[in-house]
């Protein structure tokens with residue numbers, strides 16, 4: 001058995017009321033972490049927190065917050081520290097699809113994407129790093145996409161925002177290794193989540209997954225649990241020698257290592 005050693009660690013996860021973030025909150029709570037989660041829709045977030053707490057027996061704090069707003073992030077991290085006394089693990093997971101061509105994306109859409117995906121992660125990291133340093137170390141995982149390494153055409157602004165997230169990951173890994181703070185990123189390809197249910201727009205989502213599978217060498221869309229397992233490994237003591245890496249979780253789809 002691979003013992004992750006996560007019991008009683010404090011984990012904060014952004015965008016954790018659905019999809020990959022929710023699966024991660026469930027996994028870390030099941031491993032014994034105290035978990036703080038945020039998302040914008042308050043009632044749904046609170047329902048999810050209650051469900052995870054009752055199924056895992058771990059403490060789960062729900063803080064309604066929009067990660068594209070600095071004040072909301074401060075409130076989220078502050079509430080986690082007030083409740084649990086610190087932070088050991090931060091997962092910058094919140095995000096949304098934003099793929100169009102150059103001439104379709106105006107300045108406001110660029111700014112919105114940068115605020116959510118780049119500044120959201122920057123602000124969370126800036127708040128948690130001093131807390132982690134004072135505790136003797138910590139671990140951060142940033143969700144990005146394989147298109148941040150190998151952009152396709154008409155995938156703006158997200159390819160650019162995610163390239164910044166990959167660069168931020170390596171930059172912070174370099175800056176804080178001496179403080180025993182590890183920073184890694186998961187470069188996502190296609191993984192099942194609520195966003196695909198929405199994009200299926202009433203069609204059975206399995207039909208959409210089947211169509212999308214054609215572009216994946218392993219022949220299928222990834223599972224939420226496969227993301228959550230990778231996050232749990234990366235933030236655990238089993239990955240204590242891993243920092244500054246960008247792991248593709250894409251079934252072999254990207255043309256880059």
Ligand SMILES: NC(=O)c1ccc[n+]([C@@H]2O[C@H](COP(=O)([O-])OP(=O)(O)OC[C@H]3O[C@@H](n4cnc5c(N)ncnc54)[C@H](OP(=O)(O)O)[C@@H]3O)[C@@H](O)[C@H]2O)c1
Pocket residue numbers: 014015016017018019020021038039040041042065066067068093094095096097116143144145188189190191192193194195196
């Ligand atoms: N699934 C994939 O194939 C895939 C592919 C590429 C990248 N990703 C990335 O993986 C991450 C998770 O995606 P997912 O597929 O799990 O998405 P999802 O199923 O749509 O879930 C997104 C979660 O994030 C929350 N959220 C969205 N915007 C937020 C904001 N501004 N502030 C706080 N919370 C916010 C949502 O709740 P509220 O709406 O209530 O805020 C929800 O809980 C995202 O960063 C996404 O871009 C996923």
